[in-house]
Amino acid sequence: MAKTKELSKDTRNKIVDLHQVGKTESAIGKQLGLKKSTVGAIIRKWKTYKTTDNLPRSGAPRKISPRGVKMITRTVSKNPRTTRGDLVNDLQRAGTKVTKPTISNTLRRQGLKSCSARRVPLLKPVHVQARLKFAREHLDDPDEDWENVIWSDETKIELFGKNSTRRVWRTKNTELHPKNTIPTVKHGGGNIMLWGCFSTKGPGRLIRVKERMNGAMYREILSENLLPSARALKMKRGWVFQQ
Template sequence: MICTEFICIVRNQPRTTWEELVNDMKRAGTTVSKVTVGRTLSHHGFKSRIAQKVPLLKSSHVQAHLKFANDHLDGPEEAWEKVMWSDETKIELFGLNFTRRVWRKKKEELHPKNTIPTVKHGGGNIMLSGCFSAKGTGRLHCIKERMNGAMYCEILSNNLLPSVRALKLGRGWVFQHDNDPKHTARITKEWLCKKHIKVLEWPSQSTDLNPIENL
């Protein structure tokens, strides 16, 4: 009975702590120790792990992601070799990274109950802009000022285009960037059009679809 209750609690509320499990059982009239809790859950494949942080998705985001996947499902793998992936990343200089532990089994790290939704925000950090393709990495640029559309175009001109030439992507290459307001600004769209750069349509709040997330 105790085992069944443990499993039920962590399945429905994986963020439950050791203390909460012990107290829940105590209120139900059963006294158990943390050791018993840990041993029981471990026996059934559960282990306390750090919850994965994922973008907060709306229903429209989910549908857009599904459409993107279906649109490219049957495409040739060689087509991805012509894509120049890009992104900006923030590196925290100070402060603690927020973590939360959850009870889960192996390969359940991306189940909604086992993740922590996140939104983008500012802080003490440095910003980097980079790109890469199947042929290698491109230039890495340190963004020292608050970036706007005009600055983004300058970064693309000074870093993206030389990277494309250095990696010898040739004709027909495709540029990927997300839907950050600076990327979708009028000045950016006009610059990309003027340079005849084909842009890969990208769903909002992409859940790490961009392989640059692994660099």
């Protein structure tokens, strides 16, 4: 059915004015070139609500029932990596047919947004506690102390697409929650390993690790690259190495 053009407020007010001076709905319709049913609807609305303004509309009903919304919200809360396609299939099995954009809009209204999963080091609980302990102990250290520190780390760069982006459904400020991250490891196949160091004054050396990292190789890397980096960065006497 074609959508009819909405009457202007001036026209609606004119209908009411003519009605108040005693004109019939048929006469008003002929004078203004409108259907009698349209005139009657405007007059009934004015009698009921004492206004000719447009009233708030309820809009189209939601395609997903409240129960369905709870179901998909619970699903992505348990497994943030659930895809929209998975949720479409879940709802279809429950008797509700929707599209992927509908899934996105529904979850967004629940405060959930599709975001790229953060990649973080794979840490054991003991490592997590050690890092928290270090952070708390040095939380109030002055900025000058950090200017005398050289930091180092290794990283792995995948060569064959294993670093492809994965998306998760999450709420604001939960990007580092374990369920919303992708654990990474330092060693593995199909990649290159890099070691580098830096300080507040800038980057130090960056080298490729061509063999599997072990204690002997790590000590060799430090002996060949750490001191030259400290000299190039013009670190002060008594500088600290933090790995």
